Amino acid sequence: MKYYELVAPCHMGLEAVLKREIIDLGYDITEVADGRVSFQGDADAVCRANICLRTAERVLIKIGSFTATTYEELFQGTKALPLDEFIPKDGKFWVTKASTVKSALFSPSDIQRVMKKAMVEGMKEACNTSIFPEDGEEFPIRVFLYKDEVTVALDSTGVSLHKRGYRRLESQAPIAENLAAALIMLTPWHADRILIDPFCGSGTIPIEAAMIAANIAPGVHRSFNAEKWTHLITPKNWADVRQECEEEVDLNVVTDIQGYDIDPSVIEIARINADKAGVGDLIHFQTRDVADLSHRKKYGFIITNPPYGERIGDKSNLYSLYRTLGQRYKALDDWSMYMITSFEEAQDAIGKKADKNRKIYNGMLKTYFYQYMGAKPPRRKDRTND
Structure with missing residues (x-):
């Protein structure tokens, strides 16, 4: 059974609520940071977290982390990631979002561009091929830079978890x-x-x-990236x-x-x-x-x-x-x-x-x-x- 480091982002100030949810699901917390909680889990945990967590924004599967203060370090650190353990040869992959706080590298667009190039080079070496058609399933990647520590993770969720699927109609400025x-x-x-x-x-x-x-469960009737x-x-x-x-549903509750x-x-x-x-x-x-x-x-x-x-x-x-x-x-x-x-x-x-x-x-x-x-x-x- 393979275990992953999972990262669940949330609204800043609500980390303790999310932490309690994850513990109640039976998983061990590995880190609590501003706006996210990390925990260990297997394939079932990816499913259960996506379907059951009420307060998370999404569930990310951590690929790896490294320190980078220059774009060369960012390139080499990204290239060394074990992407091939997560993404097949025909997978379509890209950095869908990069956020940076208190780091030497602060341009999201430049970070995305450098990392995409490095990912392709790393996959070429790992898969022993020079061509990537990227015509298979999609594997969006999210990147966090905090104090020069780069964390790279697959987005298993897709559309944010706050989108339960029931709110087809909205009033002005609804709460998430x-x-x-x-x-x-x-x-x-x-x-x-x-x-x-x-x-x-x-x-x-x-x-x-x-x-x-x-x-x-808030996500029981919606779909997720990782289902593919x-x-x-x-x-x-x-x-x-x-x-x-x-x-576990009880519609007879008073x-x-x-x-x-x-x-x-x-x-x-x-x-x-x-x-x-x-x-x-x-x-x-x-x-x-x-x-x-x-x-x-x-x-x-x-x-x-x-x-x-x-x-x-x-x-x-x-x-x-x-x-x-x-x-x-x-x-x-x-x-x-x-x-x-x-x-x-x-x-x-x-x-x-x-x-x-x-x-x-x-x-x-x-x-x-x-x-x-x-x-x-x-x-x-x-x-x-x-």
């Missing part, structure tokens, strides 16, 4: 699916607790919560993991997950997306203004991605919106609220400083995940009218 899942997993919410998103948009947070509640790499991972590997995931939005057309989009995800019956969507947010029960959760500067033009309107959210939250009985935003005056508008906040980079945008902790409910046997 993997980020939504990570926010939920940063809270103590469980399927038996109430969850409301008063700014649900196309439904991503409620849908991800329902998928977690029903134990639906049958010399590395067999169709049986994929089929076994998918079957295992399907057997939930109280709700999504509100002021725009009825957006609510209709959310319903369509939830049905596509297979969780339409687990979520109640409703056209409702945040000013009407209420619930008679105790110990619920608000988890939300409200509008902020990039999505709403008038700052005074934005402040008023957050102030209303704060007022409605205050009226709820022993609830918790978790909110991601880049609006700098959010806490002031809410009217209360968050118990905790966590810095998360949503792409290049710095946001904060504000966490307002409500009281813990009593043990279930002691609950009466909650």
Whole structure:
């Protein structure tokens, strides 16, 4: 059985959540760095990580690493990589993305050009041939340079893992699916607790919560680059993991997950997306203004991605919106609220400083995940009218 060093990139600030996911899948962590977690795994692990990880961006199979401060060192280090152990003679390969941080080599396009040439030369020697038709399956390669350490890896995923396949329709500036899942997993919410998103948009947070509640693997119904790499991972590997995931789904789980939005057309989009995800019956969507947010029960959760500067033009309107959210939250009985935003005056508008906040980079945008902790409910046997 062959083992690989696997690398899973994620949003910066969410490495701990992804690390916990990988450990829960049964794999050993080898490194945690800014924006990525590395672990050991076999062919099944490539399948399981792609299909099951909720918070990762993709799953990469590490080919090798070396130090390079000049383009000559980059060429020679790349040429020496064991590419032939991963890519067949007819494989089409290229550097689909190069990123560089605190390194002497800083031009992605030059790095891509030099490495492609070096890869061809290395494959020529390894395969004892002078011609590469590159008319077979595709093997996109991703490269990271950090403090002159070059890491080279195959992209086993393809389209980013946040693309679950259910969000065919979108509202304005929707939150990424993997980020939504990570926010939920940063809270103590469980399927038996109430969850409301008063700014649900196309439904991503409620849908991800329902998928977690029903134990639906996020990638079970989509495809991946590595499914075509049958010399590395067999169709049986994929089929076994998918079957295992399907057997663990529980659509009979009892939930109280709700999504509100002021725009009825957006609510209709959310319903369509939830049905596509297979969780339409687990979520109640409703056209409702945040000013009407209420619930008679105790110990619920608000988890939300409200509008902020990039999505709403008038700052005074934005402040008023957050102030209303704060007022409605205050009226709820022993609830918790978790909110991601880049609006700098959010806490002031809410009217209360968050118990905790966590810095998360949503792409290049710095946001904060504000966490307002409500009281813990009593043990279930002691609950009466909650």
